[in-house]
Amino acid sequence: MAVPKKKTSKSKRDKRKATWKHKATIQAQKALSLGKSILSGRSKFVYPTQEEEAEEE
Incomplete structure (x- = not known):
C-alpha cells in the first residue's frame, strides 16, 4: 500500500x-x-576579434 512521503522541513x-x-x-x-x-x-x-576573422576570409 502507498505511504505518503514525509514533509520536507522549511529549513x-x-x-x-x-x-x-x-x-x-x-x-x-x-x-x-x-x-x-x-x-x-x-x-x-585568446579569442577571435573582428579583424582576425576578416583576415581569414
Missing part, C-alpha cells in the same frame, strides 16, 4: 534554495569579471 527547503541562488550569483560574478577583463585587455585567453 531544508530554504537551504536548498539558498545554495541554488548562491551558485547563480557566483556564475554572474565570473561572467562580469570576464567581461571586464576582456574590455580592459587583461584577459588570459
